Amino acid sequence: MKRFASIALATAIALFLQGCAGWQSALDPKGPAASELAWLIWFFTGLCAVVWVLVMIALTMPLMMRPRERAGPLVLDAGAEGRKLRVVITAVGLTALILVGLTLLSFFANRTLAAIGSDAVLTIRVTGHQWWWEVRYEDATPSRILTTANEIHIPAGEPVRLLLTSTDVIHSFWVPSLSGKLDLIPGHMNVLDIKADKPGVYRGQCAEFCGAQHANMGTFIIAEPRAKFDAWWNDQLQPAAAPMSDEAKAGEEVFLKRPCVMCHKIGGTTAGGTVAPDLTHIASRQTLAAGTLMMSRGNLAAWIADPQGIKPGSHMPGVDLNGDELNSIVAYLEGLK
Amino acid sequence: MKPAVIILLPAMLALAACQREERDTRPQSSLGSGEQPTPVTTLEPGGQRPSPTDNKAASFEANAFHLSEGKRLFGWFNCSGCHANGGGGMGPALMDEKWIYGSSMESIHATIRDGRPNGMPSFGDKIPDDQIWELAAFVRSLSGNAPSSAAPSRNDDMMAHPSENRMPDAATLGKSP
Numbered sequence: 476m477k478r479f480a481s482i483a484l485a486t487a488i489a490l491f492l493q494g495c496a497g498w499q500s501a502l503d504p505k506g507p508a509a510s511e512l513a514w515l516i517w518f519f520t521g522l523c524a525v526v527w528v529l530v531m532i533a534l535t536m537p538l539m540m541r542p543r544e545r546a547g548p549l550v551l552d553a554g555a556e557g558r559k560l561r562v563v564i565t566a567v568g569l570t571a572l573i574l575v576g577l578t579l580l581s582f583f584a585n586r587t588l589a590a591i592g593s594d595a596v597l598t599i600r601v602t603g604h605q606w607w608w609e610v611r612y613e614d615a616t617p618s619r620i621l622t623t624a625n626e627i628h629i630p631a632g633e634p635v636r637l638l639l640t641s642t643d644v645i646h647s648f649w650v651p652s653l654s655g656k657l658d659l660i661p662g663h664m665n666v667l668d669i670k671a672d673k674p675g676v677y678r679g680q681c682a683e684f685c686g687a688q689h690a691n692m693g694t695f696i697i698a699e700p701r702a703k704f705d706a707w708w709n710d711q712l713q714p715a716a717a718p719m720s721d722e723a724k725a726g727e728e729v730f731l732k733r734p735c736v737m738c739h740k741i742g743g744t745t746a747g748g749t750v751a752p753d754l755t756h757i758a759s760r761q762t763l764a765a766g767t768l769m770m771s772r773g774n775l776a777a778w779i780a781d782p783q784g785i786k787p788g789s790h791m792p793g794v795d796l797n798g799d800e801l802n803s804i805v806a807y808l809e810g811l812k
Numbered sequence: 813m814k815p816a817v818i819i820l821l822p823a824m825l826a827l828a829a830c831q832r833e834e835r836d837t838r839p840q841s842s843l844g845s846g847e848q849p850t851p852v853t854t855l856e857p858g859g860q861r862p863s864p865t866d867n868k869a870a871s872f873e874a875n876a877f878h879l880s881e882g883k884r885l886f887g888w889f890n891c892s893g894c895h896a897n898g899g900g901g902m903g904p905a906l907m908d909e910k911w912i913y914g915s916s917m918e919s920i921h922a923t924i925r926d927g928r929p930n931g932m933p934s935f936g937d938k939i940p941d942d943q944i945w946e947l948a949a950f951v952r953s954l955s956g957n958a959p960s961s962a963a964p965s966r967n968d969d970m971m972a973h974p975s976e977n978r979m980p981d982a983a984t985l986g987k988s989p
Contacts, residue, residue, distance in 0.1 A: 661968060687837075737889060737938050750888045783838035790884070792940045793838065 499678035501651035506670045508588050508654040515584045519577060526573065588654075592668025595636035599627060603639075603646030603659035603681065606688040606789060607752055607765040612708065613638075621711050622740075624752030625765045628707055631674040631698040639665040647683035650696050656682045671698035678766070687788030693766025714743025715755045715811050726807025729800045734792070741811070751791065758812045764789070776805045835877045868942070869917035872949040873958060880964040882950025883976070885943055894931070898954040899972040903931060907954045907973055909982060915957060920948035956982035 496503045504510040545552075602609040612621040629635045639648050641659040648667060649656035657667045671677065681692035699707065718724045730736065731745060738751035746754075757763075761770055764786055768774040780801055782791040796804070872878040886892070894903030904912060913919045913928060924944050927934035935944065953963040956979040963976035973979070 732937060734938050734940055734943075781838075788835070788837045792943055794940055 498676055499651055499680065503652060505675060505677060506653040506672055508591055508669065509652055511584050511587050512655055515580060518580065522573065522577070588668075591634050591670050592636050592666070593634075595634045595668060597630065597633070597635045598638060599629075599635060600638045600640070601627070601648060601659070603641040603643075603648070603685070603692075605643050605686050606681070606692040606786065608692070608694045609752070619708075619712060621708060622753050623711060623756070624760075625693075625762065626695045626697060626760050627679075628697045628699060628704055629669070629671060630701045630704040631671050633701070634668055634670040637667045637669060639667055644685045645683055646681050646685045646692070648679065648694075649682035650677050650679035650694070652677040653696060658683060669696070671696065674698050674700055674703075676761075688786045691765060691767045691786050693762070695761060695766065711756055711759075715741045717743075718807050718810060720806060720810075722803050722806040723810050724807075725799075726803035726805070729796070729804050730807060733796070733800075734794050735804070738791075754808065754811060756811055758809050764791075772805055772809055775808055776801060779804060833876055866918055866921070866945075868945045869921070869948075872945045873917050873952060874962050875949070876962040876964075878946045879949050879953055879958060879962055879976070881943075882946035882948070882953075883964040885939075885947050886950055889935075889939070889947075891947070897967075897972050898951075906951050907979070909955060915952065915955070917945070917948050917952060920951050921945055924948060950976075954979070956980050 501509065501516075502513060504513045598613040600611040600613060602611070608625050608627075610623050610625070610627050612619075612623075614620050627637075637648070639657055639659040640663065641661045643661065645661070646659040647656050648659055650669065653669045653671055654667060657665050659665065675698055677696040677698070679694040679696060681689055683689075685692065718727045727744065730741070736746045736748060738748040740747050740749060740753045740755065742753075742755035758770065762768060763770055763774055763778050764782070767786060768778060778785055778791075779794070779796070781793055782789055783793055894901060895906050898907040899905055900907075904910075911919070913923055921944055923932055924939070924947055925934065925936040925941075939947070949958065950964070952958055953976040954973075958976065960977045960979070960981075963979070965977050966975040
């Protein structure tokens with residue numbers, strides 16, 4: 476029975492700790508900023524735990540001990556008074572030492588964080604919207620400036636500077652595997668430098684309550700080797716793929732005739748709305764609706780048919796489309812790789 | 813006063829805050845292609861027709877959620893391109909008391925949906941019907957035709973006029989009655 480209990484406990488702990496790993500975890504750092512912060516929080520927690528245990532022991536011990544016999548209530552015991560004084564001085568000294576030590580550690584960690592972006596190779600402007608992320612890759616050549624949504628591609632191993640702002644309410648950008656969180660404030664630009672050590676996909680989440688669909692405002696940082704990243708950028712700069720099948724051609728026509736065109740942009744067509752995610756290469760993204768649904772034909776259809784059922788309160792309205800129109804639009808969007 | 817009453821009264825007051833305006837985020841979605849009850853012109857043999865009302869006009873025009881959604885759409889769809897935040901430019905001003913085609917929600921809805929001669933384009937195919945109603949409700953509020961408790965508040969950018977919830981009441985034109 477005892478053995479069974481210990482196995483059950485070990486399994487429970489293992490399952491519980493599983494939550495600490497994965498693509499969105501502050502305890503599973505994948506970049507220099509996150510490692511620095513993770514190390515700092517573990518050190519703080521460990522040291523404070525030791526201090527707490529010592530204080531608890533010091534508080535409990537006198538309660539357990541029998542009070543010593545005294546000559547009288549007013550008689551001073553010089554030796555005991557001296558011991559008490561030494562204990563208090565030691566405790567105060569240690570407290571001051573620990574406080575100064577932790578302050579210095581935090582200061583040097585901040586310096587390390589600030590140094591990450593000093594030689595940033597790339598500037599990305601991230602704008603928070605209710606409830607999605609607009610991502611604009613800055614470049615000295617205007618024709619190479621690229622706007623996408625919800626997925627941030629970065630070259631692995633190279634520092635990237637993010638300029639964070641918002642158009643409506645305060646959001647917060649948080650990719651726990653790579654860095655701490657920083658707010659996106661309307662009319663104000665915040666700067667966050669990130670670096671991913673290795674290629675991989677890291678999930679981010681809006682970390683400041685921003686309205687009805689705050690929980691469904693996810694983002695993905697996709698770190699790739701430099702060559703792959705450059706190829707991706709060049710690919711994204713191309714206008715949308717021309718529809719191949721008749722169904723997709725019909726879908727493009729429906730898209731341009733119906734309300735979709737009021738908000739969305741598709742490069743290479745007359746659709747030029749900028750208030751909603753750019754759909755030029757929507758099918759190359761991994762998710763739909765800011766990390767709410769995985770990209771698939773069925774999910775595309777579900778999202779277009781009833782956005783308010785999937786993200787109630789989102790700014791995408793339900794558009795009255797018949798079955799053929801819906802199918803053809805999905806066929807068209809599916810081809811926008 | 814009994815202690816029970818002392819507890820009950822604040823509890824009721826606190827619970828009253830839980831009641832808020834209904835937000836119908838998924839109203840019946842139909843493109844502006846249904847029956848349009850409002851005549852685009854009142855010129856009619858045999859005198860003027862009675863103008864039937866749409867139940868959306870009544871439910872949207874004093875609803876804070878729909879009014880503020882209308883304000884958002886007004887900016888998104890670049891109505892300011894011609895109407896300049898309601899002050900008027902290439903298109904007529906929307907914040908005064910003059911209405912070329914009438915000030916009712918139905919007339920404004922018809923204007924946005926079907927367009928008007930000499931400028932106003934038709935948005936019937938491009939904006940879902942509920943969004944047209946929201947826009948119509950907001951346009952009415954620009955001239956003080958919406959209750960100030962429901963009208964949207966200040967803009968985040970520079971505005972040519974006070975926010976809609978501080979506009980003078982259209983009925984009294986800002987003067988005491």
